[in-house]
Amino acid sequence: KxxxxxxxxxxxxxxGQQVTLSCSPISGHRSVSWYQQTPGQGLQFLFEYFxxxxxxxxxxxxxxxxxxxxxxxxEMNVSTLELGDSALYLCASSPDRGAYGYTFGSGTRLTVx
Amino acid sequence: DQQVKQNSPSLSVQEGRISILNCxxxxxxxxxxxxxxxxxxxxxxxxxxxxxxxDKNEDGRFTVFLNKSAKxxxxxxxxxxxxxxxxxxxxxxxxxxxxxxxxxxxxxLLAVQP
Numbered sequence: 001k002x003x004x005x006x007x008x009x010x011x012x013x014x015x016g017q018q019v020t021l022s023c024s025p026i027s028g029h030r031s032v033s034w035y036q037q038t039p040g041q042g043l044q045f046l047f048e049y050f051x052x053x054x055x056x057x058x059x060x061x062x063x064x065x066x067x068x069x070x071x072x073x074x075e076m077n078v079s080t081l082e083l084g085d086s087a088l089y090l091c092a093s094s095p096d097r098g099a100y101g102y103t104f105g106s107g108t109r110l111t112v113x
Numbered sequence: 114d115q116q117v118k119q120n121s122p123s124l125s126v127q128e129g130r131i132s133i134l135n136c137x138x139x140x141x142x143x144x145x146x147x148x149x150x151x152x153x154x155x156x157x158x159x160x161x162x163x164x165x166x167x168d169k170n171e172d173g174r175f176t177v178f179l180n181k182s183a184k185x186x187x188x189x190x191x192x193x194x195x196x197x198x199x200x201x202x203x204x205x206x207x208x209x210x211x212x213x214x215x216x217x218x219x220x221x222l223l224a225v226q227p
Contacts, residue, residue: 004156033214033215035217040219041219042117042119042202042217042218042219042220043157043202043204043215043217044217045214045215045216048214056214058214090156090157092156102147102159102215103159104149104156104157104158105156106154106155106156107154107155107156109154
């Protein structure tokens with residue numbers, strides 16, 4: 001059974017650009033959540049999608065957005081990149097809502113220069 | 114406001130000894146707690162969880178203890194092995210709630226010395 005796949009694995013962008021990250025959940029998983037990991041901050045919740053609807057959003061500016069498609073695949077977008085957006089972005093999928101059954105992908109390492 | 118805190122950024126133990134990782138939380142609504150292990154360049158992997166109706170849960174070498182009155186949980190690894198060297202995150206949530214949101218601590222880097 002394939003795990004959670006995130007693409008690309010590494011990305012370098014310039015300040016002011018925008019970026020789109022992709023996440024393919026485990027087959028049959030309907031919930032996808034996104035987290036940002038930075039040194040000293042742990043994992044910060046970005047948002048959760050279930051059945052193509054955003055169900056919950058963390059405390060991030062509107063430059064961070066996402067969506068989920070009918071096949072449960074999800075994308076997140078960051079516009080007008082800032083140096084502070086450099087982080088590891090992790091996607092997690094789970095079969096249904098609820099905090100159990102989370103499986104994380106390996107993440108996308110975004111560097112903003 | 115850090116609702117889940119791991120006050121020890123790092124911990125070093127000898128192989129074969131016990132590793133104890135600690136975690137404190139402030140939100141009394143949390144009723145489900147998890148520990149994740151993370152190697153560099155990989156996503157976190159689930160280790161063990163505990164619901165607030167229990168005070169202990171064991172899985173092989175890993176045991177999680179929950180002290181609700183102190184809002185404190187700990188992960189015990191016995192015996193510690195070099196392969197256990199990783200960053201450990203504790204996380205909390207409201208079990209069965211209408212959200213998949215986990216609140217994570219900042220992590221503890223465990224180094225197990227051979």
